[in-house]
Amino acid sequence: MPRTKNFCKQEVLDKAMELFWTKGFHATSISDLVTHLGINRASLYDTYGGKQQLFDQAFENYRTVNMNRVKDFLNQHDSVKEGFYNLFEQAIDQTLSDKDHKGCFVVNVTTEMSPADETLQNVLIQHKKQVELVFYNFLEKGQESGELNPTKDLKSIAALLLTLYNGLMVVAKIDADKSQLISSVDAGLSVLD
């Protein structure tokens, strides 16, 4: 029954992602995983190889799903400014409405584990480049449509917007005041004017 096995494996990965995202890598013990995932210790090692390997797969899963989601979300917008505003507002809403205020898994992993783990560091470098490219391509549409001034340095703006997003995902963990977070978004997006 390979389909059933695959389905279960994905479900376990999702649960592992949730736990690592909430608690962080180091604070998550094997016992926590066994309890939260509903599988026994032997199955965890047999199927995934161990805590590190389970983390790697759960983190890859998160990155892939989110990258596609961000790309699709932005491309639903004709206006660049509206697209970024809505993307940032959605990220803020998700963090504030989440009882654990988990923020962004990539940001949390970066501050907890970078740059000590070289393999992970390369993954994070690649991920950053990919998100910046998604932002850059979307900004380019704005220049083509005439919404953005053709003299704007899109590479710098893409880097700034990713930096701003990272900062928002830190601040939103300690500030439940949406209006203040949004005022940072507004001030930041004024670089597009």
Place this chain on the structure above:
Amino acid sequence: MPRTKNFCKQEVLDKAMELFWTKGFHATSISDLVTHLGINRASLYDTYGGKQQLFDQAFENYRTVNMNRVKDFLNQHDSVKEGFYNLFEQAIDQTLSDKDHKGCFVVNVTTEMSPADETLQNVLIQHKKQVELVFYNFLEKGQESGELNPTKDLKSIAALLLTLYNGLMVVAKIDADKSQLISSVDAGLSVLD
């Protein structure tokens, strides 16, 4: 010999701060502390109360020292834009030249431990307010001197600059390209124009 004891206590606190900052709270074991601080387990518990209490003191120490440093650093500048540029550049330089790329201890603690620990959460909320006030007061000087347009919303700009700083301290952990980080600073500080 109270002076000798006090000196040693501060030295141990500094070493503890360095270790918690590099490894994070959860990844730092009591054994790590004993090895790194050069005191035995009994002294650690007798003098500080335990790992959590030692962390609390080391973190308070970092926040106080840094808050005063940031305030003094900004106030050495007549130009607001130059003050923030130099502050951000210094933070980037420190992160990039540090072999462990530790970034900012407050940012790392926020993403690792907030909002699960209520006492710590209140500490982080207060710290954020204090830094924003330091930024706001410095921005106000720029409005008084005529460098900044009097219509600028200084509260939003102070919040944005703190968000940008947080973002830079995440990105600098995975991006060793100073020029790209500085281009984000330039783009962000254009809100002051």
